Amino acid sequence: MNHKQRVKSGLGGASPKAVWDAFHPPRLTQARHLAGMTKKEVAQGIGVSPAAVGQYETGTSKPRPDLIVGLANVLDVPIEFFIAGRPMGEIDTSTAYFRSLRSTTAAQRHRALGVAGQVWELSHWLERRVQLPLVNLPGFTGGEVHPGSELSSDPVAAAQELRARWGIGGGPVRHLVRQLETRGIVVFVPSAADDQTVTIDAFAASGFPRPVMVLTPNRADDVYRHRFSAAHELGHLVLHASSTGDHRQEREADAFAAEFLTPRSSIFPLLPRRMDLARLADLSRAWGVSVKSLVYRCRELGLASDATTSRAYQRLHKLSGEPGFAAQSTDGFPGEQPVMLRQAFELAKRDQGLSIEQLSRELAWNPRRVRELLGVSDPRPILRLV
Structure with a gap:
């Protein structure tokens, strides 16, 4: 069966006419953003004008049934993807915190938000079968953030208060990503093959009933950068009701992350009084x-001058590939890799017989996409021709 024939038959057997009757315009926008395509590119793929695609997305008009098949082919989704009625992970940029807002294009942000929306949709459908950890994030209630309602608006104080609320104490935060998941935050790390999403720095989205955090490798697969990014996004979730994309919010999230990971009352006595990279x-x-x-913490806490800090950074640059100073992949740290969604699926599979194919039909996604977001490999053997 070729691709076009597969799309026509649909995952659930819906006909193009049935999809036309229940066509949901926002789903077309979501599919286009996920595909990273412009209206012009979609229009060229189905033989209409960009204005027509715009009308389909606003609901001013609907694509003919045969064009719905074309849209599904161009955007690589089943035709059922466009049917209304399913909960949709749709938010705007005001409830998503992009670290490098000015260096990302609108298309990249829309693509990233589409991914976050799908991650939430997947969690929603799994939660119909498996009770996921309850959201334990002060100030967050059902998709709304209320800064200052439970934690201090000062980032350092907020980090101290959250450590106390979560019972972490004053020591190192072990397995940070697992800590987030056990508090009900959905964490997702896209595959390195997803070259469109991984070009964006980590971001969090607070506009869903359950907070979503997307951690991307971006420029380096480094577990320490990964952990700081997670703590930074956590800071956004507890400090900021909406995203403005300004430097103030980024500085506050950085200050939160530094205090959350290395509380000054605990780290200060341990830091060397003279710059000692080995220590x-x-x-x-x-x-x-x-x-x-x-090194930055030493300067921040008054243990090193700007000149000493600058020299330390220069020495670190020369040591960057040496043992003890080289980046370490997150692959070697299971507690820093998300597992909640995959384990929820495995539990539903074991106790209720849920399959990838069944979940795909309910979501109206291709099975391949479900596997990608769950981090589940295709069980079929690979034929290699030599």
């Missing part, structure tokens, strides 16, 4: 933060 490397491994961040 900082030991602390780096113990606390799960980079040596560079500890």
